[in-house]
Amino acid sequence: xVESKLPRIESAGLDGWLVRVFERIDERNxxxxxxxxxxxxxAFGRALVDLVPSYTTLLVVxxxxxxxxxxxxxxxxxxxxxxxxxxxGDGGQxxxxxxxxxxxxxxxxxxxxxxxxxSIDQVIECHAGTTYRVFALGFAPGFAFMGLLDERLxxxxxxxxxQRVPMNSVAIAGxxxxxxxxxxxxxxNLLGRTTARLFDRHRDGFSLLQVGDRVRFVPVDEETFESxxxxxxPMREDA
Amino acid sequence: MGNEYTVIGLHVIRSxxxxxxxxxxxxxxxxxxxxxxxxxxxHAWAWANHLAGNPWGxxxxxxxxxxxxxxxxRDLTLAVAGADLGATLDGEPLPLWQRVRVREGQRLxxxxxxxxxxxxxxVAGGFAAEPVLGSCACVVREGIGGHDGHGxxxxxxxxxxxxxxxxxxxxxxxxxxxxxxxxxxxxxxxLPGAQIADFHAASLHAAFNAEWRVDDRADRMGVRLRGPTLxxxxxxxxSEGLGLGAVQVPPDGQPIALLNDxxxxxxxxxxxxxxxxxxxxxxQYVPGxxxxxxxxxxxxxxxxxxxxxxxFS
Numbered sequence: 001x002v003e004s005k006l007p008r009i010e011s012a013g014l015d016g017w018l019v020r021v022f023e024r025i026d027e028r029n030x031x032x033x034x035x036x037x038x039x040x041x042x043a044f045g046r047a048l049v050d051l052v053p054s055y056t057t058l059l060v061v062x063x064x065x066x067x068x069x070x071x072x073x074x075x076x077x078x079x080x081x082x083x084x085x086x087x088x089g090d091g092g093q094x095x096x097x098x099x100x101x102x103x104x105x106x107x108x109x110x111x112x113x114x115x116x117x118x119s120i121d122q123v124i125e126c127h128a129g130t131t132y133r134v135f136a137l138g139f140a141p142g143f144a145f146m147g148l149l150d151e152r153l154x155x156x157x158x159x160x161x162x163q164r165v166p167m168n169s170v171a172i173a174g175x176x177x178x179x180x181x182x183x184x185x186x187x188x189n190l191l192g193r194t195t196a197r198l199f200d201r202h203r204d205g206f207s208l209l210q211v212g213d214r215v216r217f218v219p220v221d222e223e224t225f226e227s228x229x230x231x232x233x234p235m236r237e238d239a
Numbered sequence: 240m241g242n243e244y245t246v247i248g249l250h251v252i253r254s255x256x257x258x259x260x261x262x263x264x265x266x267x268x269x270x271x272x273x274x275x276x277x278x279x280x281x282h283a284w285a286w287a288n289h290l291a292g293n294p295w296g297x298x299x300x301x302x303x304x305x306x307x308x309x310x311x312x313r314d315l316t317l318a319v320a321g322a323d324l325g326a327t328l329d330g331e332p333l334p335l336w337q338r339v340r341v342r343e344g345q346r347l348x349x350x351x352x353x354x355x356x357x358x359x360x361x362v363a364g365g366f367a368a369e370p371v372l373g374s375c376a377c378v379v380r381e382g383i384g385g386h387d388g389h390g391x392x393x394x395x396x397x398x399x400x401x402x403x404x405x406x407x408x409x410x411x412x413x414x415x416x417x418x419x420x421x422x423x424x425x426x427x428x429x430l431p432g433a434q435i436a437d438f439h440a441a442s443l444h445a446a447f448n449a450e451w452r453v454d455d456r457a458d459r460m461g462v463r464l465r466g467p468t469l470x471x472x473x474x475x476x477x478s479e480g481l482g483l484g485a486v487q488v489p490p491d492g493q494p495i496a497l498l499n500d501x502x503x504x505x506x507x508x509x510x511x512x513x514x515x516x517x518x519x520x521x522x523q524y525v526p527g528x529x530x531x532x533x534x535x536x537x538x539x540x541x542x543x544x545x546x547x548x549x550x551f552s
Contacts, residue, residue: 010433011432011433011511012480013430013483013484013512013514014430014514014515014540014541016512018433018479020433020479049266049267050266050269050270050275051269051270052270052479052480052503052504054479054504055479056479057477057479058480059479059480059481061480064544064545065545065548069537136504137271137272137503138272138502138503138505139504140381141268141272141273141381141383143272182381199271201372201383206268206273206372210270
């Protein structure tokens with residue numbers, strides 16, 4: 001690394017600057033990243049094309065017909081000088097994701113329990129007992145990377161990713177947890193399934209979860225899960 | 240486009256492997272993990288629209304590899320630019336980079352790549368599709384956009400709706416330099432990125448001096464380049480936002496240039512980012528073709544890009 005003080009504004013092509021604010025993942029980063037995102041929206045106005053916040057950075061994409069890279073950089077320098085973090089507890093919605101934890105839809109529960117030296121019930125209690133923060137969205141529309149997972153549940157990804165992870169699967173990998181908004185390939189450990197509609201093209205804001213949100217997984221039984229529209233189709237490993 | 244006058248303009252007789260409707264791309268939603276989409280070769284896409292008399296951003300068909308056969312359902316004005324995929328109109332060669340008038344009942348067929356990989360078909364007035372998340376750019380992986388809104392490639396039997404219009408300006412002249420020779424060895428301009436100094440000196444020398452071959456692992460997400468192994472002092476990083484054209488180097492040392500359908504965040508060190516026009520050119524290259532990477536200043540890249548865009552404003 002070419003060391004210089006953070007925050008640092010790094011080149012990200014003709015139409016982007018990456019603002020590197022932190023070196024390490026920490027929930028408190030979000031207070032700065034959400035504040036920085038809002039300030040960028042105000043400072044760039046219609047010249048702003050996209051903002052991609054993630055863990056320690058914010059990618060700012062602008063229209064190079066309206067702003068040159070050096071003009072855009074200048075705006076970032078100015079707003080970083082007077083940036084103050086959001087207040088603790090500010091911003092970010094709280095979402096509860098009703099989740100049916102069961103080996104039938106969470107086939108990796110036994111593996112995670114083994115790895116952690118816990119019972120399956122203890123794994124569920126541990127996963128559902130934490131309020132997570134959304135650090136980033138990526139991989140697929142509405143796929144929220146959340147943390148930090150209790151370190152007892154820290155399990156590596158599967159060696160061979162599954163070709164088809166069912167929609168709404170709740171999963172963990174490393175110190176993170178997530179729920180799959182659509183059927184995709186995936187290498188995370190599946191614990192259960194939620195009824196939440198994670199991505200909806202007809203809903204305002206589209207994604208249920210946004211960077212900075214707080215998320216709780218709320219255990220529900222099979223009956224409740226199904227009555228709330230949950231898909232009880234068992235996970236098939238051969239699919 | 241709900242209340243606009245639209246009619247069926249073209250009917251798909253044979254779909255070919257990959258034909259997608261693309262407007263300029265989907266913007267403002269990348270923070271939700273939604274990728275950019277849009278034409279992989281923005282240069283040829285823009286020219287096709289311009290020739291058809293359409294403003295910047297109009298949806299056009301991106302035809303990859305060819306294999307597509309279309310029945311003309313009503314009289315239309317159209318233009319095809321980009322790769323030579325052996326296009327014919329009722330069996331006669333269809334002139335590329337030109338405005339063409341086609342009549343109901345005629346048949347437009349794309350064969351196989353002669354030169355380049357992706358052809359763009361624009362219809363005067365534009366294809367009509369319901370925008371999804373603000374755009375009709377078709378992203379198959381996300382199931383978003385395209386002619387049906389659900390990210391599907393064209394399939395046999397599909398009808399394509401258009402908002403037909405007769406262009407009110409004469410067809411523009413296409414200067415020779417705007418018609419690339421996709422078979423030629425290309426120098427792809429790259430803006431060096433923040434991790435450039437973390438690559439070993441020998442690897443940096445190799446990056447900008449070696450011949451790179453386009454790998455067969457190439458799609459709208461990214462194009463892998465094969466050549467000398469590039470070594471970086473950083474293995475992986477915490478995932479961060481990725482721009483169009485970003486050239487990431489995974490631990491195997493073989494760079495991947497990321498295109499329109501790339502994932503929105505990623506964690507490999509990057510040499511930098513191809514300029515938008517260099518990324519567009521790379522999208523025309525077939526596996527096995529040779530490219531060189533050249534470092535370019537942001538000032539030069541900006542003036543090139545603004546000159547390109549001025550033609551279409």
